[in-house]
Amino acid sequence: MTSYSAVETQWALTALANEDFSQIHTLCDVGGGHGHLACGLLNAYPHLQATVLDLPGVVGETDQLWAPKLGLSDRCRYLGGDMFHEVPPADAYVLKSVLHDWSDDECMRILANLRRAVVGAGRVFAADFVVPGPEEPHFSKLFDIHMMLVGTGRERTAAEFAELMGAAGWRYACGTGYRTLSTVSSPRLPPLVLRFGSAWSIGSVVCTRYRKGLWRR
Ligand SMILES: C[S@@+](CC[C@H](N)C(=O)[O-])C[C@H]1O[C@@H](n2cnc3c(N)ncnc32)[C@H](O)[C@@H]1O
Secondary structure, X not given: OHHHHHHHHHHHHHHOOOOOOOOOOEEEEEOOOXXXXXXXXXXXXXXXXXXXXXXXXXXXXXXXOHHHHOOOHHHEEEEEOOOOOOOOOEEEEEEEOOHHHOXXXXXXXXXXXXXXXXXXXXXXXXEOOOXXXXXXXXXXXXXXXXXXXXXXXXXXXXXXXXXXXXXXXXXXXXXXXXXXXXXXXXXXXXXXXXXXXOOOOOOOXXXXXXXXXXXXX
């Protein structure tokens, strides 16, 4: 996972380049693996503190964790836990290649935990494929079959993401669809570009603000 994550980190950072992180001080990468993306964000935004939440067995693989290797341990905490049970408080959350692992009901449980724990006007940055319309060939459709075979997950269209996020109490702002990335020779396209909440342009993410059951911008 780590080697592939390294490629995807650059896609995600590019996608997030126009995002305003000035009001985000704490970020939690939920299901964040060994923390490659979290470290990329820490490098890009020096005021940021990150928590990488993953299963205890994953964050216990101390020789594979990126923060100590990159000298970022003072700003990056690894937390062994279960996102279905609880996530730590943060100004913003990242879910990269996580939602597609799970059914709608399971995603709802994860997203509800984020909503419960988020600090202030929170955001969720979600990165996954966005499945295009039925007439369009797309790698995500092959991956959808793969996800069906290996577990409860699935790939989703922009409308399905919007509905899922909305049902979990997160406000959908816009979806900018998917894109190809010619500079990376991978059969897999970069993460999805969905936007929930406030501004950003191209990317792999979801921004949302939620407070006490009321939508806020
Ligand atoms: C497909 S990987 C994505 C990893 C990383 N976000 C990335 O993009 O490279 C899904 C991650 O979710 C983690 N995970 C699975 N179940 C989890 C749970 N209940 N709580 C926290 N993390 C979990 C896995 O260990 C794995 O690291």
